[in-house]
Amino acid sequence: MTTAPLPRFRWPEGSNCAAVLSFDVDAESAILQVDRKYATHATTMSHQSYGPRVGVPRLLEQLRKAEVQATFFVPGFTAECYPDTVRRIVADGHEVGCHGYLHELPHDLNLAGQSSVIERSVERLEPLIGARPVGYRAPWWMLSLESPEILAAAGFAYDSSLMDDDVPYLLGSDAGTLVELPVHWSLDDWEQYGFFVDPPLGSALEPPRKLLELWTGELEAAHEEGCLEVLTMHPFLSGRPARSRNIGRFVEFARGLGGVWFATAREVAEYSRDVLPAASARRLRSALDPDYGIRDQRTSR
């Protein structure tokens, strides 16, 4: 006799799983972070400015039609250049989280550098949101080992950058605990649509139906197991006309399944903090830590 596996997470009454639609509003910042010389490459910059200028308004319309609230992670530089875009996101009731200032990689900065990037970004976002952001996503999802402590000390409630689970969990640090909402490359639009000539950051031009197939396939399994599905999109990529229609198609598919809780990242984080035992918090460890396990496996051979 076989027994059905337990759901991986206890979701709110009536929900089998949760789905978060998230958008990283990189705009020019991700390219300028590679090299400031791209500031004079007009076409490259225009590819990026399409996000806040055209992509975000179209995506907001698609979200309105689908009746779903989403989370937009915005670099401080984007907020500075396109304050009205951020205001429109907020006016539609969506969440705005922090995504660095100029898309800096936390693990490339020292402690003081990491903290100042967060503060600089929060300073730009706070007046537009009307409150300090509580959510963080590291640029390129590249968290550093120090990030949890820096974020907890700065008052953040959650992060959404790591890949070591597919349900929410508590991420501990000396300064407090964050909720982690894990992500994955397979649910990111960059891998399917990212096409850049210079800088060479991708050469993919896949049809929207391929990304939809990845999203819905993952959702069917998440629905069976009780997982969290975090979709990540970039307005300069997914904000194009045909691609933006994937939002409505995905929501329709999820509603057909039934029991999919659509929520902002903040809502999932707040719910998760209430149901996760505080003692279950995990801490990030360096892979060179002697008790990490890698060394044990090597020496046991």
Ligand SMILES: [Zn+2]
């Ligand atoms: Zn980004």
